[in-house]
Structure formats: structure tokens, C-alpha cells
Amino acid sequence: MRYSIVLPFIAVTVFAAPLEERQAACKVPTTFPTTANSKLPNPFKFFDGTDVKTKADFECKNKEVSAAIQNQELGVFPTTAKTTATYSGGTLSITASDNGKSTSFTVSIKGASAANSPAIIAYGAASIPVPAGVATIVFNNDQIGAQQGQASRGKGKFYDVYGADHSAGALTAWAWGVDRIIDALEATTGHNIDTKKIGVTGCSRNGKGAFVAAALVNRIALGIPQESGSGGAACWRVSDSEKAKGKNIQTASQIVTENVWFSKNFNAFSTKANTVATDHHQLAGMVAPRGLIVIENEIDWLGPVSTTACMKAGRLIYKALGVPDNMGFTGSGNHGHCSFPSNQQADLTAFINKFLKGQDANTANIEKGPTADVASYIDWTAPTLT
Template sequence: MKIRSLLFCSAGTIALLTAIIVSCKTHGGNIVQSKGELQAMPSYASLPSNPKLPDPFKMMNGKRVTTKKEWARRQTEIAALAQEFEYGYKPNTPASATTGAFNNNTITVTVNNNGKTIMFNCTITYPTTGSKPYPAMIGIGMSNLNNAAILNLGVAVINFPNNQVAQQSNASSRGKGLFYDMFGSDHSASATMAWAWGVSRLIDALEKTPLANINAARLGVTGCSRNGKGALAVGAFEERIKLTIPQEPGAGGAASWRVSDAQILAGKKVQTISQIVTENVWFRENFSQFGKTADKLPFDQHSVMALVAPRALLIIDNTSIDWLSPVSAWITANAAHKVWQSLGVPDRMGFSQVGAHNHCAFPDAQLPELTAYIQKFLLDNNTPNTNVMKSDGDHKYDEATWVDWTAPGLR
């Protein structure tokens, strides 16, 4: 699918998406075109309550997806809904607006757009093995994976300065950072969506800067905790990312908002919408309206994960930190995995949950799956086994409680 990257537009603009989707700011809100029929984005008041994880295969017009072509259309709908209600909108910035300059293992990204100019630097650590131009893992803030192992595979590691692009100090950070210098402090984009926009500009720069010796067609993204939420947003809204590895991303990452609310009712201390919207600016400002009504969301994190499909996604999680809601992450991942199964590529989505270590301290026990995913999806080695859906926790995937839909075999 190539159309979703055209979805995003800033307020007051109109972007026609190859007769499939229209996303624009109008007096009536955003509109989606599906199968030739224009549909208004639903208002919060019109959203029905649904305690179960919403059916990712059900179109806004009520029809169910039966083909891969229809699934591509459904992804554009999910992307629009996720931007409207959770992330805010990713501006449609042409690649021609960005240039890159390379010096001293650093690429300087310059963006001239919207009558403004911004610049940021991304440092690159190169492997001593492998072949130029190198595949690379982009770390949101930094990579907390086993970077030595990544480099030994012949893959570079790029540090993306997300806090410069959009601040995330606390709830008062909204509208601060380079992104908002360009688009205004009142832009709908949350910090995570601003980071996704910034990584897209980094990729534009890498494509134009051969001196950097990075293969822009072989890129992955990672980040841990709050930056793991950002890594998922990058993978969901940037199709040039081949491999997405959110590490211990918790709420707004691997954990479903609905399941986490249920965990609170069961006496668990986990992060929910009502708490997260007061802590920081990782989601758009009006996401707070779902603080006590997560069951009104027309999607959940399993659907956000599904925006990555059929590209590769590996969730790295930790059973030892209750705040991350490991039970919710396990349930959400199993529901999301059904999308890759429907597409006939179940080995492109994995989940590994291992405890007995500190937050963001990558354990050796998860190195085999990390290595396998990098080898297969960044190094084009089809030998490794990437079928991994595992947890060392005692929780179970109670599908009947959370899923009332079946996954079709998409033609």
C-alpha cells in the first residue's frame, strides 16, 4: 500500500488520496472517502460504547474487509481515526522541502516548509562489518536494544533527537519544539506524531545524502518506554520503515486502553488514558475526552499496530513492571497478530515478553528474536525463524472476553 503516506495534511488543506481517502480540515471536520462514498469523521458524541477490542476489519460504512485491496483502504480509515482522536495530524510535507548534509558521523536535516526553516542533527554509529550503504535502526531518543549486537550484524544505529523536535518534559510541554516552531504551537499533532513527522524528514534527508552511507530502503525504528510509544507511531505512519521495534512502550504503545481500564478494576496499578493525559503530551490534547470512556474509541492499540502490516513489527516487553500493563500488552498483541495472519504473513509480527530485569534494560533472553527480525527484515536473510509470540508471565489470552470478530483470509 502506498497511499496512506498521502493522508496527512495540516489544518485548512485538502489532500486527495487516489480516490480512496480525503483528509482535510473543514468546517464539518475531517472526511473519509471509502469506495466512492464520502463519510464525515464521527464526532465524539456519536461514537457508540464498545467494551471489546473494535473489529479492525470492519469499514466505517459497516462492510467487512474481504480482500487485501480493501484492507489497504481500511488502513487509511484507521489512520484517519487514530489521527482524529489520539495522535493529531501529521502534516503532508513534500520531500523537496528537506535537504541533508553529512559531516563527522552526523547528518544535519534541514526543512524549509510552511514559510519556516528548522534544522536538527542525527548522530550515526557505524558497524565495522557488513557492506555500505548500511541498513540502520533509528532510535527515538536513543536505542535501548543490544546496540553492540546490532552493529555486529552490519547495521548502523541512528539517534533521532525527538526532544528537540517536540518536547515531552511534562503536561506543560505541549506545542514546544522545532515541529511547533514550523507549524504553530496550536497544531493538533501530539509529541509522538511530531516525532513521526521528524523521522520522515530524516528519511528524506538520508535518501538525498549518499555520503552518509545509509541504505534508506532498509530502515528500522525503535525506542523504549515513552520513546517506544513514539517508535510505534513512526512505524504506523511512515511506510518507508521496514521494521518497527517498540520496547516496553506500555500505554499508548503495546497496551490496549480498554484492557488496561479493566486491569484497574481488577486492582492492578497500570497506566490509563485518564492518567496519561495529565502526565505528558504524547497524545493530542482532546484525547482527554476518552479519559473515562475508552470504550468509545473507534479503534484501540491493536488497530494502531495493524497500521504497520504487512511490514514487520516486533514488540519487546517486560513482565516485571505492572505500570506497563503486561497483561494488556499480551492480549493486545494477540489480537493484532490476527491481521498479519489474515494477510498470510504471520511471521512478520512478533511479541516477546520477558521479565526479571529493569525497565529498558534489554535482556540477553530476547536477543535471539531481535537478531532474527533484523536479519530477516533489514538484511534480507529469509533463514531466521521470526514466529515468536511468547510471554514468561502467567497471564492468558482470553479471546472470548475481548474479541467478538473473526479474522478473514484476505484474498
């Protein structure tokens, strides 16, 4: 890429290195802070104390955040798998190989009636209304990484390849599965899917998974996590604060006993989540500047104050990058868990139209939820990154 800077009496042509080259120059640490801090970690400061001043700096910061969250919370996300695939009659058959081991699975594709259709990968089944013109790819994430309690750790097709003792929790295993689905779509024809316009969604535990997939798989154009609560849109630190106020809310200390969504590494932080180097406003930041619409339900267990404050902080990251309207969050009460109320429809439609259908849709200033003062949870100010 090149662009010109016009100065008095002189024009200077500057060659900007490609994204991959700039990111390769990033220095990513292998050890991460564990200092207690009740405030949400500063997404604009490197762990060594250096300020993030430019968008190129932020690309490097995101690599640092990804490494930290994989090390402390999610487990390692493998990026070396080789994928082969075939497509026939609405079924995409996928074989993934790594380290001399292979596994196979299938996904179904419905609704791709026209060439270059956008698509939404739905964990389990779509609990959001998928509009006409957008295909649905149904992903049985449970077969990739089991989630039936503590006894299911290390079980599933991901672990058939990488071993039962791999550090990845189920959320990371599922994201790896999403990555393989996109590989397979790119390698096959006949399905009519535009691989540049892929969304991912899921609700509740699968909403956590959809959020993590959007963060780790940078080919996702739009993340649509629904009612992901703790482990998704909620910040660990804010949830602990709400719990201390008497709220019936899921926290890190509970979530690690319930299921195997997170790495075993996270157990060491579960009772001291304020020592984790990152928090989930930065999970949203890992999606930036790509599209992200966070759909929540004002159920105490999901942490409506925590999700709202956390996503407000996440949206500050988007604002710093100059794309505030690429992220929105919408909370709504008085409806069943994983049902979809009509008062969230317009926000969802706008994001799908903009990021999957390529339309000129208004996604500005979508911040809806209970009262939550994000300023009380941060001690940093978002800069304008150049």
C-alpha cells in the first residue's frame, strides 16, 4: 500500500508495510502480568508500560492480548491445521489434520440460494432470526469439544488431533472448528457462500463460544454473541464487584466448576480474577475493527450490569480506532433465555445488513442496557489512535 503526504514544496511517498509484515514485527511476550488490579486493564498500554499510540501499535497490542488470554484463560489456539473438504447437496464434509493425526466432521448449509450469499455459522442451531438472503451453517460444536461437565475435559474431535491434555478449553476448540469450516468453504465450490461475509452466532454457553470465535478467527466479518454473560460479554472484574454487592451472578470462581469451557490454566485465577492480565472488554477489542453486535438479556445470572459496563469499555476501543459504529450492544429484559425479542430486531438487522449484506445501514450509537457507569471500572482514557 502507498499513499502521499503533501508538505510545503515537497511531496513524500510513503510505503506502508502490509498488515502481516507489521504484525510479524510485534514483540509478543511469553510471560504475562498477574498483578492484582480491580480496574479493567488498560487496552492502550503494553504490558511493559509503553503507550499504544497508533493503529499499528494496537495491532501489536491485540497480539499481546491474544497471547495472554490464551495463556491464562482460553488455552492455545492452534493455527497449523491442514484442511481438506468436499461439498454436496447442502453438506460440507471436512477433514482436518495436524501433528500426523486427523479428524472429520460435517456441517449443513441452508439458504444459500444465490451466488455469493453471506452466511452465519450457528452453534447448535440459530436462535436469532436469520434473514432471507443469508445462509445458515449449522455447526455441532459439542462434537468438536464436549461440554457435559468436568468429566468431558479433553473429549471431542479437536482433542483427537491435539491430545486430551491440550491446554485449550472447549471454547477454543470450537473456534478451531469454525476456522476449519471457513477453510473448507474456501476450498470448495457449489455452496454459493461468500467467504468474506461470514458471521458467527450462538446463545448462552454457545454465545461464549461465538464471542471467542469472533475474537480468534479474523476471517469472521461479524460476531453475534447472544446472552453470553460471564465468559463472554461480561468482564470478570465487574462480575466480582456485582457479586460482592449481593447479585446472583455467575463469576469465574463458579464457571470453572460448572464446565470445561476454559483452559485448566484458568483455574489458578478463578478466585482472583483481578490478577488476570486481560479482561473481556479486550475480547471485544480482539474483534475490532470487524463487526460486533452483542445481544444480551437482563437476567441476573448473566450479569446485565457487568455485560453493559464491559461492552461500553469495549466500544471505547472501537472509538479509539475510529470505527465506533462497527460495534454495538443491546440488552433487553422480560423474555425467556435464548428467545429473541422484537425490540432487538432492528439492531440485529442493521448489523447483518451492513457487515454481511454490504448495505449502507445505520449502526451508530447502539448502546442499550441497564445503568452501568463504565468510568467507575476504568482508570484510563481512550486515545485517538493515528
